[in-house]
Amino acid sequence: MLDITSATVASCAQAAHDAAPALAAASDEAVDGALAAMAGYLVSARPAILEANAADVAAGEKSGMSAGLLDRLRLTEERLGSMADALRLLASAPHANRSVDLGPLQDGLRLVERRRPVGVIGANYEARPNVTVDVASQLIKSRNAGVLRTGSAALGSATELVRSVVGPALSSVDLDPAAIQLVPSAERAAASALVSLPALVPLVILRGSGDSTRALALEAARHGVRTLAHADGGGVLYLDAEASLDTGVDVIRRSLDRLGVCNRLNLLLIHSSIYEAALPRVAAALSELDIRASLPPHDHAIGYEWALDSDHEATVTVLPVDSAAAAARIANEETSGLAACIVTESSATADEFMAAYTGTGVFWNAPTRLLDGFKMLGVPETGINIDKVPGPRGPVTYPDLCLRQYAVRPA
Incomplete structure (x- = not known):
């Protein structure tokens, strides 16, 4: 054969x-x-x-x-x-x-x-x-x-x-x-x-x-x-201390319109100063979408890509972090480097995060689902390349x- x-x-x-x-x-x-x-x-x-x-x-x-x-x-x-x-x-x-x-x-x-x-x-x-x-x-x-x-x-x-x-x-x-x-x-x-x-x-x-x-x-x-x-793949979303929760929830929803795609929300990072206050609204938004929140302590890798797990793809990993720099570091080191988003009302913090994140696509108050040839460039794509080479x-x-x-x- x-x-x-x-x-x-x-x-x-x-x-x-x-x-x-x-x-x-x-x-x-x-x-x-x-x-x-x-x-x-x-x-x-x-x-x-x-x-x-x-x-x-x-x-x-x-x-x-x-x-x-x-x-x-x-x-x-x-x-x-x-x-x-x-x-x-x-x-x-x-x-x-x-x-x-x-x-x-x-x-x-x-x-x-x-x-x-x-x-x-x-x-x-x-x-x-x-x-x-x-x-x-x-x-x-x-x-x-x-x-x-x-x-x-x-x-x-x-x-x-x-x-x-x-x-x-x-x-x-x-x-x-x-x-x-x-x-x-x-x-x-x-x-x-x-x-x-x-x-x-x-x-x-x-x-x-x-x-x-x-x-x-x-x-x-x-x-x-x-x-x-x-x-x-696996998109990252960071809710900053100065995030609008309304904007954050909206971006979360738009990040999970399809679960079996590489650029969906996979890892949700929340600033520790708002973690307890934001978690109920975040959990409610996920529940409305029939998505399970994987909360600390995790029994899996932080960047585990749920889209590839046919039994648990309706899952998002949630983790508190202490700063935008820490969020960018986790996105760089614990995930594939496909795409990351920051939700914040602070342009200075957004600039800090966007400068620190080295992945393929970086977004401010916008879902990583936009990392797509047709959505960004107006033409179909053959795929999304995340290689760190010219x-x-x-x-x-x-x-x-x-x-x-x-x-x-x-x-």
């Missing part, structure tokens, strides 16, 4: 590799036309997509999938409409500048920086059918071919989306539909195979639970494949999916 799975992934990679040059050379009009067509097919193919998704959801319910995971998996007419709107916005978004003149060099030469597609980019992601469209659209906009791999829970939905939306949209503008491949196997070995083909798929986007994603990143490194890994950090979108090339030519 392992050999068959590896061969299947390699076949997909080769097909995408063969189609990549034509996509790289496509005009802006063709690329944007494909994205607009994807939006149209999401509407016209809606019955088939919802039928395939209903089968996936029914299988998930039968297998005992948690409510949060089922929410990630489920497509509705409203969600399909939002996906179509996002595609139309992406189609109208400006293309990244493919050539930038950096100025003259000595001896009558001139330096130009070019941005080139990677070629083929892989993506391994969890049971979220919308990610199939998000990633495919970002790859097309950046003129990269792709090999997508999702787990068994969402494979039926993903297959229908590629068959009824992505492929026909590419064909409608005379681009090769083979440029976006979906691995048809639900075998876990397919993920390992995807990160072992450096000559065909030199970069793979990894999304999913922390342990499995870290294991795949390690496997990729062994094969010389680069990764953009989104392994960990390169794309935060929501990764189409301008990030390129390679720099320096060209020297006569002036």
